[in-house]
Amino acid sequence: MDDEEAELRNPFPSPPSHYNNYTTQNLNLLALLKERVDEDGDPVQVNQYEVLADQPDVPEWPLVQLEKPRVDWILEEGHYTVFGDTWFVRMSFLGVP
Secondary structure (H helix, E strand, C coil): CHHHHHHHHCCCCCCCHHHHHCCHHHHHHHHHHHHHCCCCCCCCCCCHHHHCCCCCCCCCCCHHHHCCCCHHHHHHHCEEEECCEEEECCHHHHCCC
């Protein structure tokens, strides 16, 4: 009976730990990083600690991980993965009637 009660209390799995990285401060740091990198520069290739040296609490992990997924890659591959589950794109999105 205890197993059934525990199952009812937690019907959905907890979100992954990186979900906690999406704070207002981190999103603002990402925007500032993109603003400070020249138009030809790639935020992935720069040292975020050097670019954001004047900002407090720059995280240890790459801020570019907060970027939204690229839809063109999803359409190109025909599927995407969320929380370990693979979801396929409908054929109509790929231009197939």
